[in-house]
Amino acid sequence: MKHLSVAAVTVAALLLATASPATAAGATAVGDVRQAMKTLAETPGVVGAIGGVYVDGKLAGQGTAGSRLLNGQGGTIPVGSRFYIGSQTKQMVGTVLLRLVEEGRLALDDKLADLLPEVADGDLVERADEITVQQLIQHTSGIPDWWSRGGSEPAFDVFDFTTYYRPIDIVKTTRGLPRTGEPGKEFAYSNTNYTLIGMIIERVTGGTLAGELDRRLFRPLGMTRTYALTKPPEGIKGPHGHGYYPDSTGTLRDMHRANASWGFGAGNIVSTTHDVSAFQRAFNQGKLLPPSLQKVLAGPPRSAKQSTGQCADDLQMQGGSGLGYTTLILYSTDGRQQFEMSVTRSTTDDSAIIPAMVKAGQAVLCPTGVA
Structure with a gap:
């Protein structure tokens, strides 16, 4: 999936971040979520927007705006709806x-070739005997990204909603692409890292990635409306917002049942504002990993204040962007506050949408600190 960075907002993809607690962590006042979503939905290219803010695990505000379908059709997105x-x-x-x-079932310095010998065969992944688990997690493996392949789209047909792509098939699409760096030397975001991580989880446990996510995270954390997509033609269950992407003729196509099999491990989860916030809260409160391992998932610090020069220093961000949708969560690093948003789009360009989402998050989590 496209990446808003492993700790930094960029138009292309994910975002993970950490920082030290500051003023907003001790505050509990929140702004008007409905108004924030209304303002966000007025951003060009936004079809619909949904958001929910949680303080100390309790809902403190929620709202939707725009429409569920293109051109103002279908009513608003129901609160509590699922989204990619x-x-x-x-x-x-x-x-x-x-x-x-x-649990001791593998180690951070285990080599990819030892864990998944099949990707070392024929140099499907070059230098697999040097790449470690930690390098995959932290995007320092140098493995090229299957998403872009040097462009803006995957190598496969994004409008093929029925073909099942095995994880190994996705990895194969990167064969022959130039490496992005030496193993362990520099950060270079690549979805392929997490496709491989999903494969490792299945190899080590003998189960499915979807099953392990459900058993280890979703059920224990009460994320009852969250699930991992596995094979097409799955999609989002229940009423939800629809995002759109243009085909070769420029016609906008509904992507609400996009083929998520190619997002295995990298972007194949459907959730809600409540459930994403529950996970983020547990993660930041240290309930899921010991500090030494939690730090492994922490990328370079990037705060909401650093993004726009506004708001409290401890508000961090994490997000994702794909064909027809963008998600973003702003949260306090002490685990007390989370504000998760989802936007459905009718544009390929979310460069204006992401800053608008950041501003909406600031307006809600530090309403007295936004200019």
Whole structure:
């Protein structure tokens, strides 16, 4: 899935971040979520927006705006609706892998070639005998990204909603692409890292990635409306917002049943504002991993204040962006506050949408600190 960075907002993809507690962590006042979503929905290219804010695990406000379908059709997105979380999937998948490390079932310095010998055969993944588990988690493996392949889309047909792509098939699409760096030397975001992590989880546990996510995270955390997509033609269950992407003729196509099999491990989870917030709260409160392993998932610090020069220093962000949708969560690093948003789009360009989402998050989590 596209990446808003492993700890930094960029138009292309995911975002993970950490920082030290500051003023907002001790505050509990929140702004008007409905008004924030209304303002967000007025951003060009936004079809619909949904958001929910939680303080100390309790709902403190929620709202939707725009429409469920294109051109103002279908009414508003119902509150509590599910949506694709895109690359927010990665923190959850990475957490499952690190819990296996904590259990002693593998180690951070284990080599990819030893864990998945099939990807070393024929140099399907070059230098697999040098790449470690930790490098996959932290995007320092140098493995090229299957998403972009040097462009803006995957190598496969994004409008093929029925073909099942095995994880190994996705990895194969990167064969022959130039590496992005030496193993362990520099950060280069690649969805392929997390496709491989999903494969490792299945190899080590003998179960499915979807089953391990459910057993280790979703059920224990009360994420009852969250699930991992596995094979098409799955989609989002229940009423939800629809995102759109243009085909070769420029016609906008509904992507609400996009083929998520190619997002295995990297962006194949469907969730809600409540459930994503529950995971983020548990993660930040140290309930899922010991501190030494939690730090492995922490990328370079990036705060909401650093993004726009506004709001409290301790508000961090994590998000994801795909074909027709963008998600973003702003949260306090002490685990007390989370504000998760989802936007459905009718544009390929979310460069204006992401800053608008950040501003909406600031307006809700530090209403007295936004200019």
